[in-house]
Amino acid sequence: MDFSDELIKWYLENKRDLPWRHTTDAYIIWLSEVILQQTRVGQGLPYFNRFAEKYPTVNDFAAADEDEVLRLWQGLGYYSRGRNMLKTARMVRDEYGGTFPTTYDELIKLKGIGEYTAAAIASFAANELRAVVDGNVYRVLARYFGIAEPINSTGGKKIFQATATDFLNKKKPAVHNQAIMEFGAMLCKPKNPACGICPIRLACYAFKYNATAALPVKLKKLSIKQRFINYFLFTNGDEILMNKRGEGDIWANMYDLPMVETSELLSLDELLVIPTSTENFGHDVKISTASEVTKHILTHQHLYIRFITLTYKPVKMSPNWVFVKVENLQKHPLPKPLFIFLDNFLN
DNA sequence: AATGCGGGGAC
DNA sequence: GTCCCAGCATT
Numbered sequence: 350m351d352f353s354d355e356l357i358k359w360y361l362e363n364k365r366d367l368p369w370r371h372t373t374d375a376y377i378i379w380l381s382e383v384i385l386q387q388t389r390v391g392q393g394l395p396y397f398n399r400f401a402e403k404y405p406t407v408n409d410f411a412a413a414d415e416d417e418v419l420r421l422w423q424g425l426g427y428y429s430r431g432r433n434m435l436k437t438a439r440m441v442r443d444e445y446g447g448t449f450p451t452t453y454d455e456l457i458k459l460k461g462i463g464e465y466t467a468a469a470i471a472s473f474a475a476n477e478l479r480a481v482v483d484g485n486v487y488r489v490l491a492r493y494f495g496i497a498e499p500i501n502s503t504g505g506k507k508i509f510q511a512t513a514t515d516f517l518n519k520k521k522p523a524v525h526n527q528a529i530m531e532f533g534a535m536l537c538k539p540k541n542p543a544c545g546i547c548p549i550r551l552a553c554y555a556f557k558y559n560a561t562a563a564l565p566v567k568l569k570k571l572s573i574k575q576r577f578i579n580y581f582l583f584t585n586g587d588e589i590l591m592n593k594r595g596e597g598d599i600w601a602n603m604y605d606l607p608m609v610e611t612s613e614l615l616s617l618d619e620l621l622v623i624p625t626s627t628e629n630f631g632h633d634v635k636i637s638t639a640s641e642v643t644k645h646i647l648t649h650q651h652l653y654i655r656f657i658t659l660t661y662k663p664v665k666m667s668p669n670w671v672f673v674k675v676e677n678l679q680k681h682p683l684p685k686p687l688f689i690f691l692d693n694f695l696n
Numbered sequence: 697a698a699t700g701c702g703g704g705g706a707c
Numbered sequence: 708g709t710c711c712c713a714g715c716a717t718t
Contacts (some may be wrong), residue, residue: 384714392704392712426702429716463715483713503697530713539711540707549714567711570698599701647702685703 352493353525355549360528363535365390368397370527373584375449375474376407382466390534396425408447410438419603419682426602428682432459451475458499468605472522480513481526482506485533491565492517492537495554499568512683543640574650577614580606580687581630582658582694588672589691591681595669599647604681606656607670614642614653635660656690 350358364370367390369381380400381688384393384446404410411416415435422431437459441449450456456467464482471477482485490512498505518525528692536543542561550556555564583590591604609629611620617639640656673681675695683691 382713386713387701387714388703389705389712424703427714429701430714432714461715465714469713482711484711485713525712534713538706543698569710572699645703649700667699683706 352516352552353528356528356532357521357524359536359548360524360531364527364531365535367394368401373474374449374468376410376441377401378470378473379449379462380404380434380465380630382469383434383461384425386430386466387427388425393425402418403437406447407438407449409440410434411421411442411447413438415602415681416682420680423603423682423688424685428603430461432602436460437462441479449474450479453477453479459527462572469526472526476484476521476523478517478519478522479526480510480517480522481530482510482513483530485530485537486513487565488531488539489537492542492555492561493553495560495564497566498566500565500614501568505566540667543601571647571649576650576652577611578652578654579609579611579615579620579656580656580690581608581623582606582656583630583660584658587673588674589678591673592667593669593671599650600684602682602686604673605687609669620655620657629665630659631665640690643686643690652686654686658694658696 367381369378372378381393381397383399384400400410403421404413404439413435415432418431418435419428422428425431440459443445450459451471453467453471456462456470462470468479468481471479472481475681490496490509491500494512495506496508496512498508500506500509513529536547543557544550544553544561546555547556555561590607591613592607594600594603596602607630609620621636636662637658639658642653642655645652645654678691678695
């Protein structure tokens with residue numbers, strides 16, 4: 350048996366029973382694939398179930414509004430995925446008559462669908478000959494074939510895509526793609542791969558040269574920015590003054606609170622003098638309570654957040670601010686740290 | 697080619 | 708703490 354046959358054999362004996370593996374409906378597969386971008390199966394699964402339940406067809410999805418989609422997406426991260434899904438659902442409704450495309454060339458044109466996702470949907474839904482290359486595939490190929498080119502360099506990506514295409518099972522592209530990804534996720538893991546039970550270890554470069562820890566190679570950069578965010582909560586217990594965020598920053602189009610961002614961590618006293626609360630909210634505001642600073646970690650930013658509760662209404666208002674009834678809070682998509690804070694504050 | 701975009705699990 | 712997850716869009 351060759352590389353692909355071994356992977357497929359392993360897959361058929363060891364695969365997880367996942368809901369999107371019981372359908373060839375391109376819409377359902379698209380739901381699962383976008384939800385799983387940069388997201389583990391265990392984290393994405395409950396979201397998939399909620400989306401599939403609430404929007405059984407692409408036309409149901411297209412009829413939603415953005416707040417509703419983002420609220421359903423809340424907590425999953427990378428929220429542009431949700432916003433792009435809505436654009437794509439409407440595009441499919443309006444320009445494809447509600448029939449989700451199944452060819453790579455059509456799929457790649459849609460918002461939020463890149464090379465990986467287009468190949469996944471085309472192969473799973475229509476058995477099109479397209480090799481998927483995701484994080485799992487990079488790892489399996491790098492180790493098995495001993496490919497040391499960085500997976501996040503332009504040249505490396507080409508080599509891995511070409512290798513994946515070369516070794517794609519031309520008779521069974523769909524199950525081959527599923528198999529290599531599942532193999533990477535379950536057996537050929539980033540840390541402590543299960544080489545002892547690996548069916549292809551004898552032909553594996555990394556096993557032979559004890560190089561699983563060194564492969565794949567990845568160029569690392571990532572500078573982490575520190576941000577200091579002071580949220581001001583205006584509430585009478587019945588309604589809350591919220592801020593609808595714009596685009597071009599984290600949590601685009603989601604709802605948070607009136608905010609003052611500072612370039613360093615300020616004490617509460619410093620914060621309340623110049624040029625913060627009174628200038629932003631009016632001179633009549635009075636502090637009620639202030640939380641400790643909590644740290645919220647994103648991939649590329651460390652946020653230091655303080656919540657300050659003020660007397661009910663600010664004197665000045667901003668166009669992005671809106672009073673939200675507490676009973677309607679559940680309709681609004683909130684960043685994780687704000688959701689946690691309000692959950693504690695209101696209950 | 698480089699950067700921004702979440703949140704969480706595994707170690 | 709570090710790494711990375713069924714990546715994509717933008718510049």
